Amino acid sequence: MLATRVSTAQRLARSFATVSDSAGIRVAAVDRNQPTSAVTILVKAGSRFESKPGVANGLKNFAFKSTAKRSAIGTVRESELYGGVLSASLTREHIALTAEFLRGDEQFFVDVLSSFVTSAKYTRHEFEEYVTPLIESDAAAAAADPATHAIDVAHALAFRSGLGASLTGPAHSSITVEDIKSFAKSAFTKGNIAVIGSGIDQTLLAQLVEKSLSSAPVSGAASSSTSSYFGGETRVEAHGGPQTVFIGFGTTGAPSAELAALAAHLSPEASIKWSQGTSSIASAIPQGASVQAVYLPYSDATLVGLLVQGETTADVKEAGKAAVDVLKKAAAGVDAEALKKAVVKAKFSAASAAESRDGLVSALGSHVLAGTPTTLEASLAVFDNVTASAFTKAASGLLKNKPTYVAVGDITTLPYADELGL
Amino acid sequence: MAGPLSVSLASYVKSSRTLTKWVTPIANWYADAAGYRKYGFKYDDLLVEERDDVQRALGRLTTREKYDRAFRLKRASQASVLHAPLPKEQWLSAEEDNRYLRPHVLEVAKEDAERKLWDTIKVSRK
Numbered sequence: 033m034l035a036t037r038v039s040t041a042q043r044l045a046r047s048f049a050t051v052s053d054s055a056g057i058r059v060a061a062v063d064r065n066q067p068t069s070a071v072t073i074l075v076k077a078g079s080r081f082e083s084k085p086g087v088a089n090g091l092k093n094f095a096f097k098s099t100a101k102r103s104a105i106g107t108v109r110e111s112e113l114y115g116g117v118l119s120a121s122l123t124r125e126h127i128a129l130t131a132e133f134l135r136g137d138e139q140f141f142v143d144v145l146s147s148f149v150t151s152a153k154y155t156r157h158e159f160e161e162y163v164t165p166l167i168e169s170d171a172a173a174a175a176a177d178p179a180t181h182a183i184d185v186a187h188a189l190a191f192r193s194g195l196g197a198s199l200t201g202p203a204h205s206s207i208t209v210e211d212i213k214s215f216a217k218s219a220f221t222k223g224n225i226a227v228i229g230s231g232i233d234q235t236l237l238a239q240l241v242e243k244s245l246s247s248a249p250v251s252g253a254a255s256s257s258t259s260s261y262f263g264g265e266t267r268v269e270a271h272g273g274p275q276t277v278f279i280g281f282g283t284t285g286a287p288s289a290e291l292a293a294l295a296a297h298l299s300p301e302a303s304i305k306w307s308q309g310t311s312s313i314a315s316a317i318p319q320g321a322s323v324q325a326v327y328l329p330y331s332d333a334t335l336v337g338l339l340v341q342g343e344t345t346a347d348v349k350e351a352g353k354a355a356v357d358v359l360k361k362a363a364a365g366v367d368a369e370a371l372k373k374a375v376v377k378a379k380f381s382a383a384s385a386a387e388s389r390d391g392l393v394s395a396l397g398s399h400v401l402a403g404t405p406t407t408l409e410a411s412l413a414v415f416d417n418v419t420a421s422a423f424t425k426a427a428s429g430l431l432k433n434k435p436t437y438v439a440v441g442d443i444t445t446l447p448y449a450d451e452l453g454l
Numbered sequence: 455m456a457g458p459l460s461v462s463l464a465s466y467v468k469s470s471r472t473l474t475k476w477v478t479p480i481a482n483w484y485a486d487a488a489g490y491r492k493y494g495f496k497y498d499d500l501l502v503e504e505r506d507d508v509q510r511a512l513g514r515l516t517t518r519e520k521y522d523r524a525f526r527l528k529r530a531s532q533a534s535v536l537h538a539p540l541p542k543e544q545w546l547s548a549e550e551d552n553r554y555l556r557p558h559v560l561e562v563a564k565e566d567a568e569r570k571l572w573d574t575i576k577v578s579r580k
Contacts, residue, residue: 103565109572157514157558 054238055246056222061229069231077219078125079197086201093166095120100151146244159209178273221251226400259333263434267443275441280337287329289414290426295327297374316354321347345445363427379415491546492539493530498555511558
């Protein structure tokens with residue numbers, strides 16, 4: 033048993049890339065001998081860096097439109113001929129432009145990605161014909177889902193500016209193509225970009241990046257003011273979706289393993305389908321209500337919370353009370369057995385997230401951008417150092433802050449924070 | 455060939471200095487004699503617009519350009535109702551007669567041609 037553990041650790045350690053510097057751009061690649069490769073250009077241009085609400089989302093939706101090298105339709109059709117998939121995603125910290133393709137086509141896809149970074153045209157008609165509908169549908173989709181909406185509002189309450197900026201921006205935004213263009217110009221600079229590959233050789237990727245991205249302007253990394261936590265309470269009227277309450281606590285500073293373990297401890301999610309989870313929240317919530325633990329780590333802040341949803345507001349109130357109760361008990365201290373369980377649960381979810389491509393980018397991303405080499409082993413080792421006292425300290429410190437409380441749904445009957453015992 | 459912009463020798467004429475020198479006065483005289491400027495029109499207001507590509511090009515004008523175009527069309531229709539050209543101070547001068555729509559039409563035509571190319575392309579893998 034121990035022998036197998038050791039060898040897994042060695043394999044994992046090898047599977048994480050060293051960060052190399054290619055023409056001033058940091059490149060990292062992991063090759064696990066998959067049949068397909070993926071290359072992600074990670075740009076420090078998430079919504080926390082945006083100059084105007086919604087600009088980061090606009091830039092994300094502008095991805096793969098016409099560039100000096102090829103038109104939007106050329107990009108799509110040519111990628112289809114190669115059998116590749118292009119995608120762009122936005123988080124509060126980063127914009128990720130990803131191409132997934134068969135091995136051997138890396139030259140073309142790195143060129144597609146880098147030509148958007150270096151020579152996108154940002155034409156007004158493309159903004160009006162293709163990008164605006166995407167921005168609107170993003171905003172509509174986020175507003176239609178009470179959970180997403182609640183977490184978005186919670187960020188605004190918890191961090192106000194910076195991380196508080198909404199991912200999708202306002203439903204009726206006033207951004208113009210010029211705003212996006214100037215934001216892109218400030219974002220797509222060498223210090224701000226990292227290239228992460230999976231299923232591709234590091235030296236090959238570094239070569240391609242050097243060839244195609246060396247023309248990117250040189251400039252330092254984007255900076256936003258350090259986050260500070262505020263907290264507060266708000267209620268949003270919504271129809272159609274489940275009644276939703278988000279109870280969160282935030283803290284500033286680098287994310288810690290203790291808080292990940294706290295979220296894992298609270299999570300009533302069952303490990304086996306159709307069964308009940310072992311968290312004490314699971315047994316206390318009524319039928320028809322659900323509680324999800326939310327753990328959102330950022331570079332300089334963390335938001336930990338519970339998302340309570342239910343068909344009726346009475347269910348939500350009961351489940352919310354139970355959840356807050358368990359949260360408070362956890363802050364007072366947990367027994368050794370429960371802590372051990374929470375830590376391995378958190379460790380497993382961190383490790384299994386790094387297996388997937390998106391997870392790999394989010395696990396590696398900030399390290400690569402910062403130029404600090406890391407291994408999966410090192411990022412998981414922090415979980416082994418979680419002690420009961422550190423856990424209690426982190427949890428009680430978290431609960432000392434003002435809670436972030438968001439109610440979305442029927443606001444006349446949804447509970448207020450004090451009614452749940454906060 | 456029979457596009458909204460029709461066949462043009464302009465690029466050939468412009469490439470030769472002698473030809474340009476000879477043709478320009480005639481061209482200017484012709485544009486003036488065509489009479490559309492007397493009704494306050496720009497040349498691009500006369501492009502055949504009942505076509506998908508020109509409609510798309512019209513959609514790419516700025517709000518200001520769209521408004522001005524609609525204004526010129528209305529003013530000209532009113533002049534047509536009155537069976538008389540506009541008063542002379544409202545005639546369009548040659549400097550104002552810019553091709554505000556032509557670049558958009560060309561771009562749309564280029565996009566359509568590219569789409570057609572991609573739709574009918576024969577692919578061979580190297």
